[in-house]
Amino acid sequence: MCGIVGLFLKKDELRPRLGDMLTDMLITMTDRGPDSAGIAIYGDDAAGLKITVQSDDPAGAFDGLAEVLGAELGQPVAIKLADTHAVLTVPEGAERAASAFLDARGLRIMGVGKSMEIYKEVGLPKDVAARFGIRAMGGSHGIGHTRMATESAVTTLGAHPFSTAEDQCLVHNGSLSNHNDMRRRLARKGFVPKTENDTEVAACYISSRIAAGDNLGQALEGTLKDLDGFFTFVTGTHNGFGVVRDPIACKPAVMAETDDYVAFASEYRALVDLPGIENARVWEPEPATVYFWER
Known part of the structure; x- marks a missing residue:
């Protein structure tokens, strides 16, 4: 299962509300992942x-x-x-x-x-968010994840988001089938995952592409060619926010965009309390299509 949320603010007036809005979105996804939860906040440099x-x-x-x-x-x-x-x-x-x-x-x-802070722990999303005071945190964008562990232990290090380069992180819903082979390839390039989680392999892959000169969109396009399995990835960088789904779009996803923000969630109910959602353009992201926004 697992639940993903993401919010990219276009207007600075909303920055003080980032943590509050993300927390509500994350808690709504509790039944998709009650084992552990995490949030990456991109605040002031x-x-x-x-x-x-x-x-x-x-x-x-x-x-x-x-x-x-x-x-x-x-x-x-x-x-x-x-x-x-x-x-x-x-x-x-x-x-x-x-x-x-x-x-x-x-x-x-x-x-x-420079701006990214990551908080993640074992436990219900509402408890994890309260422990760290996420509601009071401001920033320009952030991503979050509620985990239902199926392929590795329920641990702090196994929780999402995963970060493998400066100001870069990733959350993932799905499962990769070639992550062991990709793990070996990435290690030879100096990107060595520290956990058993296949999501960290995907994070290392994206970091390796950006380190080689790709922008976020190009790195996400590479996942469609080089990573096998079913996945929805939501990523954050210092200036950007991106989404990509596998070619058959196995996992649920919905996006909304207004003049004020871009939001992502595994289910629409996580978006219903966002300001101005009634006037948002709401759509299901297409399979094998990269969406990304940068400041």
């Missing part, structure tokens, strides 16, 4: 890079972390705490050293970016 990390022992892991990491890097590090997650802002150019330090301390890195 940091003066550096944001590294979102997770720990099962946040009190022990995060106490004094910014000071210790700052001493290691030789530059100040800011920290924002949110339940089991923390967002560390490190100087640009220090991401590799900071990530190695955090890995060595047993912290799980959820994502890295």
Whole structure:
């Protein structure tokens, strides 16, 4: 099953409401995925890079972390705490050293970016969103996922979104049949998935295409040629938001667009409370067709 939501705001006046609207959309998709949930929020750019990390022992892991990491890097590090997650802002150019330090301390890195923050945990979507205070978060766009695990364990790392490059992330409804072969190909290019989840393989694939010079639309077009199986992908980048379905459009999907936003959901009921939805152009995205918007 699984449920996907996404919202791309065209007007800055709506930015303070992004987290609130996404939370309502995500909770509506609970019965499509009650095992775990996650949201990626693209907020204000940091003066550096944001590294979102997770720990099962946040009190022990995060106490004094910014000071210790700052001493290691030789530059100040800011920290924002949110339940089991923390967002560390490190100087640009220090991401590799900071990530190695955090890995060595047993912290799980959820994502890295100028604007992107990723929050995901095991549990019902309403509980996950409340734990992190998603409703109060603003930004330009975001994507979310409610998971019903069918092919890998119910864990924090197995939850979506998956991020495998700076300010890039992906949520997925479906299943890939050639993910093991693609995993080996991507590893040879330096994109190594860390989990068993086939969605992370797809995220690595898109990141590899963008790193090679593709824009988001071209990277999504590549999934139709190189990834086998049935899928709906919704992706986020620093400036963009994209959607693609497999050639037989196996999984349900609906989109809506107004002058204010573009929205995606696995079912229309997740869109009904969006402002101005009664005047939106609402459609089912076509099979094997890429839709993407960029600022």
